[in-house]
Amino acid sequence: MNDQSSTINHFKRFYSHVNTANTVLQAYKGEAPFAHYIRSFFSQHKKFGSKDRKQITELCYCFYRLGKSYPQLSIEQKILKGYQLSKKEWPEEWLSFFEQYQLPKQTPENIFSFKDHLSESIDTAAFEQSHLLQPDLFLRIRPRQHKVVSEKLQSANINFIITENTVRLPNGSKIDEVLILNKEVVVQDYSSQRVSELLNIYKSKISHLKSVISIWDCCAASGGKSILAKDVLDDIKLTVSDIRSSILANLKKRFAEAGIKNYNSFVSDSTIAAPDQKFDLIIADVPCSGSGTWARTPEQLLFFQESRIAEYAKLQQNIISNVIKYLKPGGYLLYITCSVFAEENEEQTSNLTKQGLELIAESVLKGYDQQADTMFAALMRA
Template sequence: MSRFRSYLYSAVRIIESYKGETPLAVFLKNYFSENKKYGARDRRQIAALCYYYFRIGKAAESLSVSDKIILGTFLCENEPSEFLETVKPEWNDQIENVLKKKLALVKTAFSIDTIFLFKKELSAGINMDAFSTSFLIQPDLFIRIRPKVRLGVLSKLEKSKLPYRLLDDDCVALPNSTKIEDYFTLDKEVVIQDLNSQRVLNFFKPQHATHKTPAIPAWDCCAASGGKSILLYDIFNQRIDLTISDIRPSIILNLHHRFAKAGIKSYKYFIGDLASPKFTETLPVDQQDNLKPAIVICDVPCTGSGTWSRTPEQLVFFTKEKISAYSLKQKQIVTNVIPYLQKDSALVYITCSVFKEENEEVVAFIKDKFQLELVQQELLQGYAHKADTMFVAIFRKR
């Protein structure tokens, strides 16, 4: 058996054993740890084949697993390869064609319209053709340049010879495989953060805070990796009185380390389950009277459907019922958060979802139940930029 057919056989075996309980990246890492016969080159090729299979979702279900892998490879790659020359040489000859021509070649077995099956659940403003096509394209890696180091970072980029695109003043797009830590000090010089994740707080950018500006109390209530906290800290020129919370103690521990690297030295934190109807009863005593934010960042847990070009296995294993489950959780979270808003405070509701039940319907819930003023609502389309799609709504309490 040739090396490339062995790759195909290994990818089929992995796909048939994978049931979607863990992210594909984690499953592959564990699989290769248990099967040490594969070298680095072998692992990269086999992992790529697995991702190509999932990138076409549930389309072409009449094909075998191996044929779907080959089809995915043809649609996702743009340069001739020894693998495709071995398993499907006639497609290898056509690999450099534009996607439209490639789709015409495989139209009897595959339709791009069948990659994503949840069209009726989508938020308004999604271009279905562009969105479906995005699943066949590896997203870029995005970094945000921290304040006061822009020229130094750009100089390092030029010297690195990395292929990059400068988007906005401080956003850089790079190939997904770039090892940023080889070139920059993470969180001190640059933050790894998706293009649209960098844009969700643009509403606040005209503030121009100085060192004399009173610190603005802000609460990042579902802090997770802390990227939005660091972004807000930079937008307000460090003039924020920050509180972070999350349900997971491990997240808070990780944030301590990350904030230290980012130069954020003064902040408050607590562990709390905002999705619990009894959240207020479990809120630490020292927070009950002191939690009076002028800004609340509410980046809620969601389906992550706007990021599925990075995790295409979701196209196969996701079920529609999960949308409503997340929407209920989101409504409970905002129900627990909103009572802490002060007069003229801002609530920033964020998801990385493309589903209206998590986006527009939660916005309607907030407006109807709490009578907050909707200042801005935006679907940040990522598929045109090899980025994630996100949703943001800004409310004011009057």
């Protein structure tokens, strides 16, 4: 087969993928996470191989990464424009292919439609443009596992970068076939790992204490922040809770893999949860808009409703108002969101200072310049 025929066949297959992506995008209405929807679609259409599924999914995400930019374009054109922007350089034949579709040359200007709500310290332009790329995969190396993790990744010929205890890999790397998850490494975004900075501030504040630290992780989910707290603070007495019994079952599995055995757990709504003790530290990684993670779930750029910001803020207020009643005198609250909205972040800590808590430290954990998520964390003292 000559080069010209190969190129024609290549674009013929690609165009077939674009057509399928177009069909999927027209059918999806945002009711469930797109990752769930596309898996269901492929389970009903068995003809697609793994490479086809990967390409079609990528094209759909390229469409969503443009947010509400280019309203004049068709779905097909937006797919192609998003795909064009997903790489900095293209071979000549691809440039000619894109040229056929008369794609706009101007930079997309309405990727993120909620700029008025952003925390003040965020670089709006850089944050908005970061949605054009899929974030990397990040792992946190657990204590005393650095050498074995490095050796295993090298032996498996996986491209990786290690900086201190953080491993950065291309998204989609099959690390569960190489490393023992939760024992050797924890899958945890770079910004989420940086919550350890506030845990270390807390550690320095209570360094004079001799007793075991009592911690309640009140929105524990699958336990990532609890494992982090264990690794940073070491000698802790841990209580975890979540409103979802199914996710606590996942937490128990992860804790077993992580070697965390002595802890209490209970199912409860954190707005009304009533543990039978008070704590030195409460970790509240609260439900939120997730707006700092939308580069991973870019369908939210189109389907998220602005009114939900206030709904999340109210829920967060209700959770915090309840859980701070279970702080010991002089105890600490570690408040965390994966949101970039001031209403969910600085405005919440401002409200807490009005309720008598002291703000020790707060930070927008910026990941948009690291191909990572963006989060918010604050440490406060009762």
